[in-house]
Amino acid sequence: MKAPDFAYLRPNTLEEAVAALGRFGDDARILAGGQTLMALQNFRMASAEILFDINWIPGLSDIHEEPDCLVIGSLVRYAGLEASSLIERDAPLLSEAVGHIAHPAVRNRGTIGGSLALGDPAAEMPACMLALNAEMVLCDANGERRVPADEFFLGLYETTLRPDEILTAVRIPKARPSQCYAFDEVARRRGDFALAGLAIAGKAEGSALHSVRLAYFGVADRPVLAVSAMAMLEGQSLTAELIDRVREAAIGELDPPDDPATPAAYRRHLGGVLVARLLGQLRERLL
Amino acid sequence: MTEPSKTVQMALRVNRESVEATVPVRRNLVDFLRDDLGLTGSHVGCEHGVCGACTVVVDGAIMRGCLMLAVQADGCEIETIEGADQSGRLAALQAAFHRRNALQCGFCTPAMLLTAAALLEQNSKPSRDEIRDYLSGNFCRCTGYQEIVDAVAEVAGADT
Amino acid sequence: MNFQAPIGSSLPRDRAKRLLAGRGQYVDDIQLPRMLHLAFVRSPYPHARVKSIETIDAVAMPGVARVVKGADLVGVVSSWRGTHNLFPGLKAPEQHVLAGDTARWQGEAVAAVAARSRAEAEDAAEQIVVDWEELPFVGDAEVALENGATFVHDSLGSNQAFAAEVKQGNTELAFQDAHLVIERRFRFNRHTGVSLESRGLIADYDPSADRLTVYQSHQTPHQQQDLYARLLDIPEQNVRVICPDVGGAFGLKHHLYPDELAACAISKLLERPVKYIADRFESFLSDIHCRDHTVTARMAFTQEGDIVGMQVDDLFHAGAYSQYPRSSIAEGNQIIRLCGIPYRHEHYRAAVRMAYLNKSLLGHIRSVGHPIACAVTEQLVDLGAKQLSLDPVAMRRRAYLRDEDFPTTSPGGIALEHLSFHGCLDRALERIDVDAFRREQAQLREQGIYRGIGFATFVDLTSIGPEYYGEGGQHISAQETCLLRLEASGGIRCYTGATDQGQGIDSGIQQVVAGVIGVPVQDVKVNSGDSELCPVGGGSWGSRGAALAGEAALRAGQELRRNILNIAGVLLQKVPELLDIRDGAVVDATSGAKQLALAEVAQIGHFRPYMVPDNTPSDLTVTGRYASRDRMFLPANGLHVAILDVDTDTGLIVFQRYLVVHDCGRLLNPLLVEEQIRGGVVQGIGGALYEEFIYDDDGYLCNGTLADYLVPMAAEMPDIEVEHLETPTATSELGAKGAGEAGTTGAMGAVLNAVNDALTPFDVTLSEVPLTPPRILRALGKI
Numbered sequence A: 001m002k003a004p005d006f007a008y009l010r011p012n013t014l015e016e017a018v019a020a021l022g023r024f025g026d027d028a029r030i031l032a033g034g035q036t037l038m039a040l041q042n043f044r045m046a047s048a049e050i051l052f053d054i055n056w057i058p059g060l061s062d063i064h065e066e067p068d069c070l071v072i073g074s075l076v077r078y079a080g081l082e083a084s085s086l087i088e089r090d091a092p093l094l095s096e097a098v099g100h101i102a103h104p105a106v107r108n109r110g111t112i113g114g115s116l117a118l119g120d121p122a123a124e125m126p127a128c129m130l131a132l133n134a135e136m137v138l139c140d141a142n143g144e145r146r147v148p149a150d151e152f153f154l155g156l157y158e159t160t161l162r163p164d165e166i167l168t169a170v171r172i173p174k175a176r177p178s179q180c181y182a183f184d185e186v187a188r189r190r191g192d193f194a195l196a197g198l199a200i201a202g203k204a205e206g207s208a209l210h211s212v213r214l215a216y217f218g219v220a221d222r223p224v225l226a227v228s229a230m231a232m233l234e235g236q237s238l239t240a241e242l243i244d245r246v247r248e249a250a251i252g253e254l255d256p257p258d259d260p261a262t263p264a265a266y267r268r269h270l271g272g273v274l275v276a277r278l279l280g281q282l283r284e285r286l287l
Numbered sequence B: 001m002t003e004p005s006k007t008v009q010m011a012l013r014v015n016r017e018s019v020e021a022t023v024p025v026r027r028n029l030v031d032f033l034r035d036d037l038g039l040t041g042s043h044v045g046c047e048h049g050v051c052g053a054c055t056v057v058v059d060g061a062i063m064r065g066c067l068m069l070a071v072q073a074d075g076c077e078i079e080t081i082e083g084a085d086q087s088g089r090l091a092a093l094q095a096a097f098h099r100r101n102a103l104q105c106g107f108c109t110p111a112m113l114l115t116a117a118a119l120l121e122q123n124s125k126p127s128r129d130e131i132r133d134y135l136s137g138n139f140c141r142c143t144g145y146q147e148i149v150d151a152v153a154e155v156a157g158a159d160t
Numbered sequence C: 001m002n003f004q005a006p007i008g009s010s011l012p013r014d015r016a017k018r019l020l021a022g023r024g025q026y027v028d029d030i031q032l033p034r035m036l037h038l039a040f041v042r043s044p045y046p047h048a049r050v051k052s053i054e055t056i057d058a059v060a061m062p063g064v065a066r067v068v069k070g071a072d073l074v075g076v077v078s079s080w081r082g083t084h085n086l087f088p089g090l091k092a093p094e095q096h097v098l099a100g101d102t103a104r105w106q107g108e109a110v111a112a113v114a115a116r117s118r119a120e121a122e123d124a125a126e127q128i129v130v131d132w133e134e135l136p137f138v139g140d141a142e143v144a145l146e147n148g149a150t151f152v153h154d155s156l157g158s159n160q161a162f163a164a165e166v167k168q169g170n171t172e173l174a175f176q177d178a179h180l181v182i183e184r185r186f187r188f189n190r191h192t193g194v195s196l197e198s199r200g201l202i203a204d205y206d207p208s209a210d211r212l213t214v215y216q217s218h219q220t221p222h223q224q225q226d227l228y229a230r231l232l233d234i235p236e237q238n239v240r241v242i243c244p245d246v247g248g249a250f251g252l253k254h255h256l257y258p259d260e261l262a263a264c265a266i267s268k269l270l271e272r273p274v275k276y277i278a279d280r281f282e283s284f285l286s287d288i289h290c291r292d293h294t295v296t297a298r299m300a301f302t303q304e305g306d307i308v309g310m311q312v313d314d315l316f317h318a319g320a321y322s323q324y325p326r327s328s329i330a331e332g333n334q335i336i337r338l339c340g341i342p343y344r345h346e347h348y349r350a351a352v353r354m355a356y357l358n359k360s361l362l363g364h365i366r367s368v369g370h371p372i373a374c375a376v377t378e379q380l381v382d383l384g385a386k387q388l389s390l391d392p393v394a395m396r397r398r399a400y401l402r403d404e405d406f407p408t409t410s411p412g413g414i415a416l417e418h419l420s421f422h423g424c425l426d427r428a429l430e431r432i433d434v435d436a437f438r439r440e441q442a443q444l445r446e447q448g449i450y451r452g453i454g455f456a457t458f459v460d461l462t463s464i465g466p467e468y469y470g471e472g473g474q475h476i477s478a479q480e481t482c483l484l485r486l487e488a489s490g491g492i493r494c495y496t497g498a499t500d501q502g503q504g505i506d507s508g509i510q511q512v513v514a515g516v517i518g519v520p521v522q523d524v525k526v527n528s529g530d531s532e533l534c535p536v537g538g539g540s541w542g543s544r545g546a547a548l549a550g551e552a553a554l555r556a557g558q559e560l561r562r563n564i565l566n567i568a569g570v571l572l573q574k575v576p577e578l579l580d581i582r583d584g585a586v587v588d589a590t591s592g593a594k595q596l597a598l599a600e601v602a603q604i605g606h607f608r609p610y611m612v613p614d615n616t617p618s619d620l621t622v623t624g625r626y627a628s629r630d631r632m633f634l635p636a637n638g639l640h641v642a643i644l645d646v647d648t649d650t651g652l653i654v655f656q657r658y659l660v661v662h663d664c665g666r667l668l669n670p671l672l673v674e675e676q677i678r679g680g681v682v683q684g685i686g687g688a689l690y691e692e693f694i695y696d697d698d699g700y701l702c703n704g705t706l707a708d709y710l711v712p713m714a715a716e717m718p719d720i721e722v723e724h725l726e727t728p729t730a731t732s733e734l735g736a737k738g739a740g741e742a743g744t745t746g747a748m749g750a751v752l753n754a755v756n757d758a759l760t761p762f763d764v765t766l767s768e769v770p771l772t773p774p775r776i777l778r779a780l781g782k783i
């Protein structure tokens, strides 16, 4: 299938972009890496009147550091994340997660901002933002606002982004030496969207864990935190018995959708398998 | 560009030749290369980014030709199988593919070659698992993949 | 006959070089002047009445040349019925290129737009307004055959399309007396061929010559030529079908598709070239699908592990119509003939029923019916062995047909020459130490790793003879002809009716011709895939190229060789028997001394023919022809062994090892056969683990994209070891049997048995494929 007819706009600066977005708003759709949007267009499932190509806007493709956080431009490609030593040092969870996304040719083009703005429930990046307590930077003609990941993802392909806003960057608190993290997912084939996945980040003091965030993907209409399981981990050292209880709690609070190919019970079960496996890994690392 | 338009005039380089073209904005890159420029070595297998048959090289990086608009290649340096073949940079891979019969119908082959070459640029000594991993986004229905993996491994071995 | 190199040599393929350079020419690469592009409006419903089709807005869209409804094609193209004379009980409804007042499957085309570009054709198709009235649908074969089911075709008065039974001995009595009877119900879910290049064609009708030229991604140009001539009422000699490079076919490109015939009809109507390339969406909806069988099977054993008999009941369906021109029964028919075939047993009863229902058509995809018969048989053998506390290898060794049993006719009615079951098993055991495996398996289980081994013995019915389609009334050639022409420069042109979609049959034939005549391979150029230039042949399907076209090439080669030597004999004043052809030159047969270049002989033959006496056969353009006699199939055989791990937490499967021991008679080129086998195995693994069409309760296809219909990709696939045995068939001089489907035939059974072996400690048996993680965990009681 060929994409339906549309018009194309290529702003050269952020100011131009937000001004134009303000003008065309609802009829326009931002084109970043296109690794989702182009496929939807080709299937005539998305048919925006105007595609708004932000790839020419300078300054959205950088990763830079501030004292406490990394600022990742929304146009940074997955391949850029993979190759970045800053990310490896200050956000190692992302380095680990990004290799699970799709395949090299898709990672060369797909952007972190596109993934977050899309809000695919089975995507890796949104869950990582949740686990890392990141902030999204959103810009419109009037300026910018910052939205914590906890508040950004609203539902199936739904975020707090307004039609006249651009996601310009994400701000990720830098990993401290005490940070502990783990990541895994279950997919049928290499690079497939996950059937279920889990990103974990927290602090370890001695063997005790603090502020651990368990961010699941693929098990709900958006990335979700397993809140009661997280509470059980607070201040505790990992034992086999605790891991077992956390697993039970996590399974208890997951309520995945049912679809003809993948029953809800299967995704929920995977939620338990993943949390037990990843906490088991953390336990070994902390020993 | 501050007003939306339905066609765009662009200038790019394709296989080391300058190309100027006015394209409808809705045309994707692989259709442009195939239908407008006659570079039919890039193939279309799904148009949704999964099969990898449309892989081309954009500014040195492999990409899905079906998931980019042609106008987004404005100012870029594009290389397709035709250019890569003529430059000779694929010769060792092509010879190994040929010797080992790492292709049957050949529909996936140009993209496999470009993808394999991209791997070898990044990692001159990939393991078999790394090769399989890197090629995991390129569907081949005919071969069992094994000879493709063997061919890439053979070239990697010969490089050093 | 002395088979000299290059017959049997692992040579790379000529054609591959072009493809590697990106110089292939597939149908979508071809542009013709004034060419239009087609897009179809397809039914979004599994079953619906078409109350009206409003086209006013579509006609006014930019670039549109014509909007076509079914009524516009009346008188341009005929309808058809997918019957088969060998199965007179088959009820086949009439089918049209565009559905008339009723659409019977989701994806059935009701209208078409011809426009300047595909994009514009699609734009206009979106503007066509169809007033649909949804009708109750039938989505399941069992439901279709229940009393009171909605009819798919009212005119048939029933949804049952066909039923048949095969019988030998008395299974009822034998089962009563048997020591052990194992019964299982199996589900083989629906999948398809997914060639990477989708279906497509360019139809170019020239009214001034009443001539139709079709460039088509297809396996059988002569079959298409006949169909287009008859259905479009064009003299057959004016119809030419050219199959350029074809990007994979696997059986899905040897049928007649209504949309493709519509393209031809619209070209005839508009008198312009028309291109239609199915997009991936359309492929999944409208390509022929396969499998979708429910098999209930029982196997009876003696206490010692001999097999007494087998009972098989297969229920499947054709989709909404019987496929044309081959009909849709072959998959079921093969199953009832093939179950239990590697094993000695006397009592056999197998029945099949085929229904119609509201889904796209089911037809022939690589290894028709075979994987099912193999998986059913091999799982029952494993279960019997388990119950009898026998080792599965020992059980097979005991129960296989023995060398002294051949030739024989199987209980399902298949004539078997000599098959090497024991030889294949011996070879497999040389490669795999099963005792060591069992020790390792036990150790791993203690660590919570569940590894299993699965064996699957198969018989592959290759190279169908004229007794099947010829007798069935289809115009499908089971005869092959090869035409050879010695050029004046000494090179040889070869034309074959077989076609090459990457299997390498061109190379196999090239090697046969070169080997038989005695010239270097590069001196032989093979041409195929053109119904006008090539001698009539059946194309490529059903593992037939090497055996049939190869034999025809051998015969043609022998004749050309004889004629060359006749001419040389005259020139050299020697009896031809004292001469030979080696490395492209006529030599003295004993000393090997070079006497004449082939070019010298050819120039006499072409330009100074008066030098050769009239009564000396000296044609330098010759044909060789081959069709089998008195046999429907040419059975080949082999054994698959899969070793894999099942993650009992996630249900994911990881391969550890995969071995195929294969016997396809004389090997023309081991390199090509091996990659055929591997590709087949991977396709079989697709069916065993991944590929499945999923429909929701309303009968809609849920996974019609490559993102959710999963095909096997490189990262998960194993390396596949291939071993060959060579038991040439005595029915031809060349002795080759088919090889193209063997990989697919055994993979499902081997994987199924390996998974069940891995899960032995849990005392569960899975009998439904694909073996998806949820199915595995459900069997384990974890979800």
Ligand SMILES: Cc1cc2nc3c(=O)[nH]c(=O)nc-3n(C[C@H](O)[C@H](O)[C@H](O)COP(=O)(O)OP(=O)(O)OC[C@H]3O[C@@H](n4cnc5c(N)ncnc54)[C@H](O)[C@@H]3O)c2cc1C
Pocket (backbone or CB within 6 Å): A029, A030, A031, A032, A033, A034, A035, A036, A037, A038, A039, A054, A074, A100, A101, A102, A103, A106, A109, A110, A111, A112, A113, A114, A115, A117, A118, A120, A122, A123, A124, A125, A161, A165, A166, A167, A168, A191, A192, A193, A194, B048, B049, B050
């Ligand atoms: C074969 C294949 C496999 C894939 N597998 C995975 C996978 O395993 N995991 C995964 O996470 N993804 C996967 N993807 C999707 C891929 O990650 C996409 O790149 C990503 O979802 C979207 O990013 P993009 O930059 O391509 O965005 P686009 O496709 O350009 O845009 C996506 C959406 O976000 C909006 N948008 C984009 N950028 C902005 C912005 N800065 N501000 C506001 N709105 C914006 C667009 O309007 C659009 O609605 C896969 C894709 C393919 C083709």
Ligand code: FES
Pocket (backbone or CB within 6 Å): B043, B044, B045, B046, B047, B048, B049, B050, B051, B052, B053, B054, B055, B064, B065, B066, B067
């Ligand atoms: S055609 Fe682009 S990935 Fe399949």
Ligand code: FES
Pocket (backbone or CB within 6 Å): B102, B103, B104, B105, B106, B107, B108, B109, B139, B140, B141, B142, B143, C196, C247, C248, C502
């Ligand atoms: S060779 Fe046919 S798809 Fe790869």
